[in-house]
Amino acid sequence: MRRPMVAGNWKMHGSQATNQALLAELEGHVRPDWPIDIAVFPPYVYLADAVRALEDGRIQVGAQDVCAEAGGAFTGQVGASMLKDVGCSYAIVGHSERRRWYHEDDTLVARKFAAALAGGLKPVLCVGETLEEREARQTESVVARQVDAVIAMHGVGGFADAVLAYEPVWAIGTGRTASPAQAQEVHAFLRSRIGAHDAKMAARLRILYGGSVKAGNAAELFAMPDVDGGLVGGASLSADEFRQICAAAAVHH
Ligand code: 13P
Secondary structure, three states: OOOOEEEEEOOOOOOHHHHHHHHHHHHHHOOOOOOOEEEEEOOHHHHHHHHHHOOOOOEEEEEOOOOOOOOOOOOOOOOHHHHHHOOOOEEEEOOHHHHHHOOOOHHHHHHHHHHHHHOOOEEEEEEOOOHHHHHOOOHHHHHHHHHHHHHHHHOHHHHHHOEEEEOOHHHOOOOOOOOHHHHHHHHHHHHHHHHOOOHHHHHHOEEEEEOOOOHHHHHHHHOOOOOOEEEEOHHHHOHHHHHHHHHHHHHOO
């Protein structure tokens, strides 16, 4: 019912030379008949090159962030319509690294979510709890707050063209992945939270898991009924790892 998606968040890695090599390898690896969506999220300066390198459109391109404003005097910012203009399809909003290091709060993230949609991009909204929050049994209240902020500002309708990603902060870049059961529990909770507003939309919404997804653990995560693919950091920088993760998602469509 839901088409799986595997997204590669490159974060602040790569160069023209390494990107070119990685994308060429990926294009060679990825099978056209896999019934999944695949996207890569390079740093801003490399987006247009990535779009050109992936001309046939089998692998789509997205940005790691987007400005909450549509345009104007905002030095250093990049707007959704610009990202769309160079061929992006998606924009990640609310990644925990941006919440943490750039102090993005739920309100700003909700505004970015709306800006992405208004500019013709599909937002990939990231939510997730820290280790302290999990240990204090606040996981559900934290991710509910993060999702509710978007619903409060724009209604639930925006999720029709969005992707949700559950990324427990304690699992990002740590090699400590959530167990399939832990991921499933939160994914099911998120789906029911959105389902309380619109059950049909919630049933169609893709919820990706992110946090130390690797070739070795992707299959068991994607086997969970509410895990619709992955948002992959470190392992997306290896064409072979990323290919195996995509292959695992293709099995669970
Ligand atoms: P890692 O896969 O490196 O843990 O990163 C996950 C992530 O933050 C993807 O957005």
